[in-house]
Amino acid sequence: MKIQLPLSQTNSEIVYPDSDGQPMADNTIQFRWITIIHYNLAWLFADNNEVFVAGDLLWYPVEKNNKLRQAPDVMVFFCVPKGDRGSYQQWKENNIAPQVVFEILSPGNTPKEMNRKLLFYDRYGVEEYYLYDPPKNSLTGWLRSELFLEIIDEMNGFVSPWLGIRFELTTETLMLYYPDNQTFTDYIEVQQQLEATENRALEAESRAIVVEEQLQQERQEKEIAQERAKRLEQLLREAGIDPESNG
Numbered sequence: 001m002k003i004q005l006p007l008s009q010t011n012s013e014i015v016y017p018d019s020d021g022q023p024m025a026d027n028t029i030q031f032r033w034i035t036i037i038h039y040n041l042a043w044l045f046a047d048n049n050e051v052f053v054a055g056d057l058l059w060y061p062v063e064k065n066n067k068l069r070q071a072p073d074v075m076v077f078f079c080v081p082k083g084d085r086g087s088y089q090q091w092k093e094n095n096i097a098p099q100v101v102f103e104i105l106s107p108g109n110t111p112k113e114m115n116r117k118l119l120f121y122d123r124y125g126v127e128e129y130y131l132y133d134p135p136k137n138s139l140t141g142w143l144r145s146e147l148f149l150e151i152i153d154e155m156n157g158f159v160s161p162w163l164g165i166r167f168e169l170t171t172e173t174l175m176l177y178y179p180d181n182q183t184f185t186d187y188i189e190v191q192q193q194l195e196a197t198e199n200r201a202l203e204a205e206s207r208a209i210v211v212e213e214q215l216q217q218e219r220q221e222k223e224i225a226q227e228r229a230k231r232l233e234q235l236l237r238e239a240g241i242d243p244e245s246n247g
Helices: 028-044 111-123 187-238
Strands: 051-055 074-078 100-104 128-133 138-144 149-151 166-169 174-177
Touching (some): 028 074, 111 138, 111 149, 138 166
Parallel strands (some): 100 128
Antiparallel strands (some): 074 100, 128 138
16 A cells, blocks of 8 residues: 655755854864965965855755765865855755865864764865864875875975965964965954055055145246246347347
């Protein structure tokens, strides 16, 4: 006998939540590093409309499975258009997985949790995975071989194949460099640089205005002097005196 299921069970739509209820960061250091990496990578690829940089965005790799998901601190997708998304549903994006993933460790992250994330990224196609622990100043990276993610033996001086950025570990902190060797900066530093640049531009504009005003005044004084000389010459001629005569 055929059993008729309730309508709600046969035609139910799978919902892919935009939030997992977890905070973006557990502390200010973790948040600062997430924003530094996210914003600098966004600036790096600002002119390329086919590079999408996301922070704390839920990634669903498999359709019809809303339990299978991760929200990396930063993800970079190549050949994916920029744009706002509530979540990244891979089957709607030409089935393109993030090529690069960053995670910033916090005290709340357990080894078991991070091992699960590594297995997830390995299984679902991530090609570069970087894990930074700010308090310990420890950086670990994995690069995909033919079959799986393999740990990178030396991260100090390593250049990301996809991003072109360079990693340098000093005794105190991690330094990230653009392909042109400029360092990653945080939002406050960028704002200060922009303000300094704007102030220099305003000062240069003010100096140019002053110089132009001085030149204008000199031109006016020269024109007045020339008019006076012409008037004097005219008066001399009217008086019967040749102004060009030496006698």
